[in-house]
Amino acid sequence: AQKVTQAQTEISVVEKEDVTLDCVYETRDTTYYLFWYKQPPSGELVFLIRRNSFDEQNEISGRYSWNFQKSTSSFNFTITASQVVDSAVYFCALRAGNTPLVFGKGTRLSVIA
Amino acid sequence: KAGVTQTPRYLIKTRGQQVTLSCSPISGHRSVSWYQQTPGQGLQFLFEYFSETQRNKGNFPGRFSGRQFSNSRSEMNVSTLELGDSALYLCASSLEDRGNPTFGSGTRLTVV
Numbered sequence: 001a002q003k004v005t006q007a008q009t010e011i012s013v014v015e016k017e018d019v020t021l022d023c024v025y026e027t028r029d030t031t032y033y034l035f036w037y038k039q040p041p042s043g044e045l046v047f048l049i050r051r052n053s054f055d056e057q058n059e060i061s062g063r064y065s066w067n068f069q070k071s072t073s074s075f076n077f078t079i080t081a082s083q084v085v086d087s088a089v090y091f092c093a094l095r096a097g098n099t100p101l102v103f104g105k106g107t108r109l110s111v112i113a
Numbered sequence: 114k115a116g117v118t119q120t121p122r123y124l125i126k127t128r129g130q131q132v133t134l135s136c137s138p139i140s141g142h143r144s145v146s147w148y149q150q151t152p153g154q155g156l157q158f159l160f161e162y163f164s165e166t167q168r169n170k171g172n173f174p175g176r177f178s179g180r181q182f183s184n185s186r187s188e189m190n191v192s193t194l195e196l197g198d199s200a201l202y203l204c205a206s207s208l209e210d211r212g213n214p215t216f217g218s219g220t221r222l223t224v225v
Contacts, residue, residue, distance in 0.1 A: 045216035103156040
């Protein structure tokens with residue numbers, strides 16, 4: 001069975017601080033995909049990144065970066081110099097084999113001005 | 114390019130009633146999936162359709178059903194509503210089977 005754990009329920013930081021959101025996954029499949037989504041108050045899940053299990057290269061996109069480590073089954077997300085607009089709930093998700101997306105419980109990030 | 118459109122955005126129903134939610138995928142997308150989001154259970158998978166065929170079904174009672182039409186639009190139906198069905202229902206579409214899902218803004222259902 002597939003499982004995603006986001007141990008941090010809520011995080012609060014002051015603007016311009018860096019923050020890392022943790023994601024640990026479980027799967028027996030060797031081929032799988034990992035995702036991060038952002039959910040602002042409007043409710044829509046906004047796609048941020050997809051990583052496949054064969055690509056362990058870290059990714060940087062502006063202030064966002066992702067660290068994928070198969071050895072620890074982790075796919076952590078870092079926001080550098082956080083801004084108030086980053087306040088949202090962030091979800092990590094896993095898709096493996098023929099199963100649908102499995103989501104973690106989410107981490108609510110509050111960035112205070 | 115229009116995104117995933119879900120209608121209605123908000124809905125209030127009474128226990129025992131039934132409800133139909135609609136999802137129009139991005140043009141050209143043939144895969145549609147549905148999720149239920151509640152504060153307690155988080156995001157839970159309901160159904161997944163590809164070219165009108167149900168590919169996967171989540172662990173929900175038979176009161177929850179869905180379908181996909183030839184134009185890829187999808188509907189889900191919940192019969193005999195219960196208070197616990199109150200949730201945000203999210204639809205996602207993707208271009209190919211099990212591709213990158215793009216989510217709609219959801220339908221917030223309140224059962225009273």
